[in-house]
Amino acid sequence: MTSAPPPSPSPDAKPHAPEGAGAVPESEIPLEAQLVALEAALAEAEQAAAQAKDAQLRAAADFENTRRRLERDAQRTAQYATENLLKELLAVADSVELGLKAARKPDAEVAALTEGMEITQRQVNSFLEKQGVTALDPAGQPFNPDEQQAMSMIESADVPPNHVLAVMQQGYRLHDRLLRPAMVIVAKAPAQAAEN
Numbered sequence: 001m002t003s004a005p006p007p008s009p010s011p012d013a014k015p016h017a018p019e020g021a022g023a024v025p026e027s028e029i030p031l032e033a034q035l036v037a038l039e040a041a042l043a044e045a046e047q048a049a050a051q052a053k054d055a056q057l058r059a060a061a062d063f064e065n066t067r068r069r070l071e072r073d074a075q076r077t078a079q080y081a082t083e084n085l086l087k088e089l090l091a092v093a094d095s096v097e098l099g100l101k102a103a104r105k106p107d108a109e110v111a112a113l114t115e116g117m118e119i120t121q122r123q124v125n126s127f128l129e130k131q132g133v134t135a136l137d138p139a140g141q142p143f144n145p146d147e148q149q150a151m152s153m154i155e156s157a158d159v160p161p162n163h164v165l166a167v168m169q170q171g172y173r174l175h176d177r178l179l180r181p182a183m184v185i186v187a188k189a190p191a192q193a194a195e196n
Contacts, residue, residue, distance in 0.1 A: 088127050095120040136171035136182050138164045147171055149181045159187035
């Protein structure tokens, strides 16, 4: 008896890998095992998504808490920013009050009142200096419209023309910025000198 030749493989058939030669193709894994693997991967992905969402919610909450704290701190800072400034100013107010009490006495002495006013003026000047305020004293200097406001012009033989003859109200500078211009009277040449 002659044996029949082995059947030839069909062109669609996949070659079988020898046992232990590697991964089994997915089509050969039972559906139940594939389902278990997919459920495990889904559970793992859901857990990772839940952890990411939790981390995102915590970060958002931290951000919101930080924003609220910063707003509260800014509000407190603005509310109490002038506290030290006002404490120093209260000492000046106290001096003025004491001076007014002394001035209202029937036997008030001019010398004592003058001394009290001088003390108050020193306190004010010290307070302004601590805040970075300096007084402008333009008397005798050339008129500067950037720092001075001319209230009038008066003829003068003693002060050169276009120079400050008198200061009506002192000007002030806060650090390098003009806080208030000085109100001044500016000298002009006498009429007879102008005619010559």
